[in-house]
Amino acid sequence: MKDWPYDVFPTGWYQIGYSEELAPGDVRPVKYFDEDLVLFRTEGGEVSLLDAHCPHLGAHLGHGGTVRGECIACPFHDWRFTADGELHEIPYAPAATRRVGLGRRRTREVQGIILTWYDAFGREPFWEWPGIPEFGDQVNNYPIYPYGADHVGIRRIVVQSPVENTPDYFHFPVVHGAGQPGRPLLWKEEKHYLHTRIGYWFGYGRPATWLTPNGPVDGETETEAWGLGLSNARFHIDDMVNNQLTATTPVDREHSQIFCTISVTREPGSDSDEPTGRAKKMIEFQNVQIRRDFAIWENQRYVEHPPFAGGEDLYYGRFRRWSKQFYSDAPYVDGKTIEGDIRKPGSFVVPEYEHNLT
Numbered sequence: 001m002k003d004w005p006y007d008v009f010p011t012g013w014y015q016i017g018y019s020e021e022l023a024p025g026d027v028r029p030v031k032y033f034d035e036d037l038v039l040f041r042t043e044g045g046e047v048s049l050l051d052a053h054c055p056h057l058g059a060h061l062g063h064g065g066t067v068r069g070e071c072i073a074c075p076f077h078d079w080r081f082t083a084d085g086e087l088h089e090i091p092y093a094p095a096a097t098r099r100v101g102l103g104r105r106r107t108r109e110v111q112g113i114i115l116t117w118y119d120a121f122g123r124e125p126f127w128e129w130p131g132i133p134e135f136g137d138q139v140n141n142y143p144i145y146p147y148g149a150d151h152v153g154i155r156r157i158v159v160q161s162p163v164e165n166t167p168d169y170f171h172f173p174v175v176h177g178a179g180q181p182g183r184p185l186l187w188k189e190e191k192h193y194l195h196t197r198i199g200y201w202f203g204y205g206r207p208a209t210w211l212t213p214n215g216p217v218d219g220e221t222e223t224e225a226w227g228l229g230l231s232n233a234r235f236h237i238d239d240m241v242n243n244q245l246t247a248t249t250p251v252d253r254e255h256s257q258i259f260c261t262i263s264v265t266r267e268p269g270s271d272s273d274e275p276t277g278r279a280k281k282m283i284e285f286q287n288v289q290i291r292r293d294f295a296i297w298e299n300q301r302y303v304e305h306p307p308f309a310g311g312e313d314l315y316y317g318r319f320r321r322w323s324k325q326f327y328s329d330a331p332y333v334d335g336k337t338i339e340g341d342i343r344k345p346g347s348f349v350v351p352e353y354e355h356n357l358t
Contacts, residue, residue, distance in 0.1 A: 005302065014248075048084075061081075141265055176292060229248055229249060264279040
């Protein structure tokens with residue numbers, strides 16, 4: 001993004017794929033955080049993300065490398081490295097030992113989503129992603145894969161942009177066709193975790209829609225963010241609960257790979273894993289709506305001190321103070337970072353929507 005103020009990628013967990021799409025023995029060349037990496041799954045099922053280039057003569061293990069048991073073999077001279085990146089053997093010189101290896105990135109698999117940890121300062125993970133309750137409940141919700149898994153692809157978007165939508169209550173009528181702006185109900189932040197609630201009239205001004213067949217519904221969107229790489233919007237509309245997890249993973253300084261993962265409440269009487277009816281329309285609708293945001297973010301410049309109006313300064317200010325911790329080498333400690341007291345942790349409930357919308 002033009003005028004982007006940070007020189008490092010933010011600390012946190014990032015999605016790099018879906019478990020169903022990486023079978024034992026699969027090897028892929030990938031690029032994240034401006035680094036060439038190799039992603040593979042061992043024959044025993046362990047996922048590994050390593051530096052891509054063999055320390056012997058520099059071959060890229062993602063281009064022609066193969067899984068041999070619990071190791072990945074270099075396509076050039078067959079040097080073999082464990083999932084931890086340690087040199088396991090040199091087949092043509094079995095007695096040789098060399099103090100070389102490949103850097104490993106920490107990975108997790110949570111509810112069928114493959115994650116990696118990134119920290120510009122080399123620290124181990126200091127939180128875990130808990131997942132989304134509905135993703136693990138296939139009795140009441142359709143499975144997230146494959147019908148709810150949207151590979152958006154690589155876009156010219158920085159990681160922070162999707163999460164920065166959280167305090168933007170006024171763009172919904174303009175970008176998404178809502179009848180009214182959102183109504184802020186809750187803002188709660190706990191270290192790396194941000195939790196908000198936003199009120200909406202779904203179907204406002206219309207007698208009935210496919211989403212609100214019984215007329216307008218006073219519903220709610222609950223948002224959660226764990227760092228800046230993973231953010232979930234949970235839509236409560238009548239008896240339907242829809243989750244949309246937006247995962248934004250840096251590829252380089254200007255581009256990110258984006259995944260959107262959606263769960264929807266099962267239709268009454270449904271015994272199929274394929275969404276139908278209103279649930280199917282909701283998935284299609286969400287995939288279209290978020291692409292409207294992408295069109296904005298891809299051509300946006302960063303404004304450090306915006307001329308806010310209508311109460312925007314309160315929520316944008318809180319968000320930007322909270323987000324700064326992920327670019328620092330001293331994350332949240334008693335409300336302070338290396339830059340000083342730049343955030344005010346805690347929560348507050350907004351009982352009434354009092355902003356002047358005119």
